[in-house]
Amino acid sequence: xxxxxxxxxxxxxxxxxxxxxxxxxxxxxxxxxxxxxxxxxxxxxxxxxxxxxxxxxxxxxxxxxxxxxxxxxxxxxxxxxxxxxxxxxxxxxxxxxxxxxxxxxxxxxxxxxxxxxxxxxxxxxxxxxxxxxxxxxxxxxxxxxxxxxxxxxxxxxxxxxxxxxxxxxxxxxxxxxxxxxxxxxxxxxxxxxxxxxxxxxxxxxxxxxxxxxxxxxxxxxxxxxxxxxxxxxxxxxxxxxxxxxxxxxxxxxxxxxxxxxxxxxxxxxxxxxxxxxxxxxxxxxxxxxxxxxxxxxxxxxxxxxxxxxxxxxxxxxxxxxxxxxxxxxxxxxxxxxxxxxxxxxxxxxxxxxxxxxxxxxxxxxxxxxxxxxxxxxxxxxxxxxxxxxxxxxxxxxxxxxxxxxxxxxxxxxxxxxxxxxxxxxxxxxxxxxxxxxxxxxxxxxxxxxxxxxxxxxxxxxxxxxxxxxxxxxxxxxxxxxxxxxxxxxxxxxxxxxxxxxxxxxxxxxxxxxxxxx
Amino acid sequence: xxxxxxxxxxxxxxxxxxxxxxxxxxxxxxxxxxxxxxxxxxxxxxxxxxxxxxxxxxxxxxxxxxxxxxxxxxxxxxxxxxxxxxxxxxxxxxxxxxxxxxxxxxxxxxxxxxxxxxxxxxxxxxxxxxxxxxxxxxxxxxxxxxxxxxxxxxxxxxxxxxxxxxxxxxxxxxxxxxxxxxxxxxxxxxxxxxxxxxxxxxxxxxxxxxxxxxxxxxxxxxxxxxxxxxxxxxxxxxxxxxxxxxxxxxxxxxxxxxxxxxxxxxxxxxxxxxxxxxxxxxxxxxxxxxxxxxxxxxxxxxxxxxxxxxxxxxxxxxxxxxxxxxxxxxxxxxxxxxxxxxxxxxxxxxxxxxxxxxxxxxxxxxxxxxxxxxxxx
Numbered sequence: 001x002x003x004x005x006x007x008x009x010x011x012x013x014x015x016x017x018x019x020x021x022x023x024x025x026x027x028x029x030x031x032x033x034x035x036x037x038x039x040x041x042x043x044x045x046x047x048x049x050x051x052x053x054x055x056x057x058x059x060x061x062x063x064x065x066x067x068x069x070x071x072x073x074x075x076x077x078x079x080x081x082x083x084x085x086x087x088x089x090x091x092x093x094x095x096x097x098x099x100x101x102x103x104x105x106x107x108x109x110x111x112x113x114x115x116x117x118x119x120x121x122x123x124x125x126x127x128x129x130x131x132x133x134x135x136x137x138x139x140x141x142x143x144x145x146x147x148x149x150x151x152x153x154x155x156x157x158x159x160x161x162x163x164x165x166x167x168x169x170x171x172x173x174x175x176x177x178x179x180x181x182x183x184x185x186x187x188x189x190x191x192x193x194x195x196x197x198x199x200x201x202x203x204x205x206x207x208x209x210x211x212x213x214x215x216x217x218x219x220x221x222x223x224x225x226x227x228x229x230x231x232x233x234x235x236x237x238x239x240x241x242x243x244x245x246x247x248x249x250x251x252x253x254x255x256x257x258x259x260x261x262x263x264x265x266x267x268x269x270x271x272x273x274x275x276x277x278x279x280x281x282x283x284x285x286x287x288x289x290x291x292x293x294x295x296x297x298x299x300x301x302x303x304x305x306x307x308x309x310x311x312x313x314x315x316x317x318x319x320x321x322x323x324x325x326x327x328x329x330x331x332x333x334x335x336x337x338x339x340x341x342x343x344x345x346x347x348x349x350x351x352x353x354x355x356x357x358x359x360x361x362x363x364x365x366x367x368x369x370x371x372x373x374x375x376x377x378x379x380x381x382x383x384x385x386x387x388x389x390x391x392x393x394x395x396x397x398x399x400x401x402x403x404x405x406x407x408x409x410x411x412x413x414x415x416x417x418x419x420x421x422x423x424x425x426x427x428x429x430x431x432x433x434x435x436x437x438x439x440x441x442x443x444x445x446x447x448x449x450x451x452x453x454x455x456x457x458x459x460x461x462x463x464x465x466x467x468x469x470x471x472x473x474x475x476x477x478x479x480x481x482x483x484x485x486x487x488x489x490x491x492x493x494x495x496x497x498x499x500x501x502x503x504x505x506x507x508x509x510x511x512x513x514x515x516x517x
Numbered sequence: 518x519x520x521x522x523x524x525x526x527x528x529x530x531x532x533x534x535x536x537x538x539x540x541x542x543x544x545x546x547x548x549x550x551x552x553x554x555x556x557x558x559x560x561x562x563x564x565x566x567x568x569x570x571x572x573x574x575x576x577x578x579x580x581x582x583x584x585x586x587x588x589x590x591x592x593x594x595x596x597x598x599x600x601x602x603x604x605x606x607x608x609x610x611x612x613x614x615x616x617x618x619x620x621x622x623x624x625x626x627x628x629x630x631x632x633x634x635x636x637x638x639x640x641x642x643x644x645x646x647x648x649x650x651x652x653x654x655x656x657x658x659x660x661x662x663x664x665x666x667x668x669x670x671x672x673x674x675x676x677x678x679x680x681x682x683x684x685x686x687x688x689x690x691x692x693x694x695x696x697x698x699x700x701x702x703x704x705x706x707x708x709x710x711x712x713x714x715x716x717x718x719x720x721x722x723x724x725x726x727x728x729x730x731x732x733x734x735x736x737x738x739x740x741x742x743x744x745x746x747x748x749x750x751x752x753x754x755x756x757x758x759x760x761x762x763x764x765x766x767x768x769x770x771x772x773x774x775x776x777x778x779x780x781x782x783x784x785x786x787x788x789x790x791x792x793x794x795x796x797x798x799x800x801x802x803x804x805x806x807x808x809x810x811x812x813x814x815x816x817x818x819x820x821x822x823x824x825x826x827x828x829x830x831x832x833x834x835x836x837x838x839x840x841x842x843x844x845x846x847x848x849x850x851x852x853x854x855x856x857x858x859x860x861x862x863x864x865x866x867x868x869x870x871x872x873x874x875x876x877x878x879x880x881x882x883x884x885x886x887x888x889x890x891x892x893x894x
Contacts, residue, residue: 204887217889220877411671
């Protein structure tokens with residue numbers, strides 16, 4: 001791309017050992033002072049505080065290492081890592097890697113929030129309950145649905161809750177035995193198949209017709225066995241299903257429920273609502289669309305909303321309000337019960353609340369519009385690169401993301417989306433994400449340039465892809481041996497990650513398996 | 518680095534009949550007629566296309582092949598220095614040459630046998646190596662039904678590169694060898710029999726990332742599908758089990774010894790009959806007028822045929838008596854994806870029945886997992 005200068009980047013590289021290999025016997029971090037005699041006497045022997053059965057017989061085999069070197073070790077590791085705020089994180093499509101304002105972290109870390117204990121009396125939790133309740137009201141307005149629970153700890157958890165509510169709903173009507181099928185589409189997130197399966201349903205996948213879910217196929221399978229449909233819109237491909245209302249009608253006419261996976265609502269927030277599309281329930285990933293930080297297995301929130309008819313089934317406790325008092329309502333006889341300890345990830349709730357307040361209704365809509373606009377620009381740039389295509393729905397607009405294909409590049413050069421991924425990190429940006437399973441789009445990659453990213457960011461990102469594709473044709477050795485400027489090179493023997501005899505997710509397993517050869 | 522020995526066998530006459538409308542090129546007369554009609558050999562060009570890409574890893578590969586147009590010429594023209602075995606009469610190669618070459622190259626210690634041709638060629642290779650040895654076809658034939666061929670010469674080359682880069686340590690999958698009677702095709706009667714199975718490199722790209730880890734290959738999916746069928750089996754129903762690798766997994770899981778290529782009948786998890794022909798099936802149905810029958814069928818071959826290829830014992834009469842609602846279709850996701858959205862095909866020989874079977878069908882793709890898929894006559 002003209003005028004874009006790619007950075008001369010190199011990652012920090014410390015050749016850092018595994019912490020289990022560090023330390024010296026007898027070395028200590030902080031020396032804890034001895035307690036005063038009176039205190040020791042009144043507290044008694046510390047061993048007595050731990051039940052006999054719970055006491056270790058032998059000391060754990062941990063490295064003995066001081067605080068300074070521990071800190072150094074982890075700081076080094078963090079420097080060897082690319083992240084949302086060191087690179088341009090456009091590549092993680094479906095994840096909506098938007099910037100999370102730091103002021104919201106201040107709120108979460110303030111003692112008013114950090115020191116709150118979930119076992120405090122309700123009367124002393126009024127602040128956070130009010131915030132939870134008001135967030136519920138905002139999400140009601142955004143979705144058009146009637147009630148929300150903040151209990152769920154993530155998106156897949158919310159789809160599971162929907163499967164549980166579906167089960168209870170049909171059970172109440174005496175139809176559960178018969179209604180044992182949940183329908184989903186090929187380009188809906190796979191948790192929408194996995195969670196109903198976990199809840200005991202059979203799962204039926206609808207095929208697509210040129211990128212759109214096949215409505216004739218839906219008509220062919222919908223029946224009195226249909227419990228629900230789980231779908232998203234726009235789908236993973238960024239393609240919006242304009243017939244979504246017909247889908248929900250077909251399923252409703254057959255007696256099934258309709259669930260809208262809105263984990264990523266960034267392309268339609270403030271523009272289209274679950275209610276008008278005919279859905280009975282939906283969820284939002286607060287850690288995506290609503291700006292709570294996403295990734296690193298950090299706390300997530302899959303706010304789950306539904307219509308009045310399904311509200312009695314929501315998990316307990318539900319935050320309610322009478323006059324000016326907020327309650328934790330446990331007295332809900334039809335509820336599917338507890339789905340998580342205490343009240344959900346309230347720090348995520350607080351961040352989402354703060355973000356929505358700072359954006360306002362118009363701001364939310366503008367964020368959606370910019371994310372779609374950004375995607376149009378990125379798509380325009382990427383489709384000019386020889387070897388990249390956007391299969392299906394040719395000529396039709398995409399929303400906030402696109403599932404591109406590098407099949408042409410692979411056929412012509414032997415390098416596909418994996419190899420380009422290995423090269424892009426040499427330019428100081430995170431590698432992209434490819435696709436959910438299965439790879440219906442061959443050699444896939446799925447960028448999502450949400451509203452955070454500037455025109456320059458988008459151009460830089462596209463230029464990196466362009467450069468890597470060019471190298472695939474002109475200097476294949478560069479791609480073959482990539483990455484060159486990273487802390488860690490390619491994994492030497494990837495097959496071991498697929499071999500149960502060799503893989504190791506713990507140090508103990510690693511030692512045991514390595515010992516055995 | 519130790520070079521990987523790859524065997525290469527080209528059937529130089531495969532693919533010649535296609536462009537002049539002869540539907541295959543088996544038999545001396547047909548080959549001559551094809552030449553008279555102006556046909557040019559197709560498979561040498563297809564082979565070169567693959568070899569050009571393979572030449573990227575020329576240094577890591579030792580190419581073992583047969584003389585002249587059976588591989589040597591193609592290899593040399595793409596810059597390889599092949600090790601050549603055997604002897605042939607140039608311009609007059611025969612199916613037996615393919616079989617002989619396959620046996621010899623395997624004996625010489627190749628790790629993978631790459632061959633170019635059509636269904637007939639695959640059959641000749643199968644005669645030599647059976648299912649014991651990794652092979653891969655470069656599509657060069659007129660109309661390929663066998664699943665042992667890659668989707669294109671380019672894709673074949675990519676799979677070989679993967680194979681070499683991993684020192685041959687990659688997952689294999691079982692694919693069908695279909696035997697097409699070209700004489701009958703030329704009379705517009707398709708008779709495609711399932712001839713056997715061979716092992717080919719597993720094309721993981723279709724299914725999931727090598728970086729995603731945990732890619733157990735087709736076996737685990739087939740096992741899941743088999744478990745699903747068993748879980749849902751009804752008492753006293755007779756299941757007519759059609760051939761296929763997934764249906765074989767089902768039989769294995771029940772501990773039943775079925776036939777590889779025939780139709781077996783199973784009732785209450787026990788063998789009722791094996792290797793039945795159409796008459797045998799109809800006779801069984803007659804003897805069991807009050808018994809419900811179900812068909813368990815796998816998608817056979819590259820082109821996604823449901824009926825009419827490799828399972829003709831399940832004739833129109835049989836299918837009608839069983840009824841559409843009693844047809845259980847199984848396929849792995851990979852198999853479905855390889856069809857690139859093209860519908861399943863039907864050729865029961867009864868156009869009316871084909872029309873009746875058209876529409877959508879639920880395919881078992883895993884335990885409790887169904888994929889809706891279009892069926893077209």
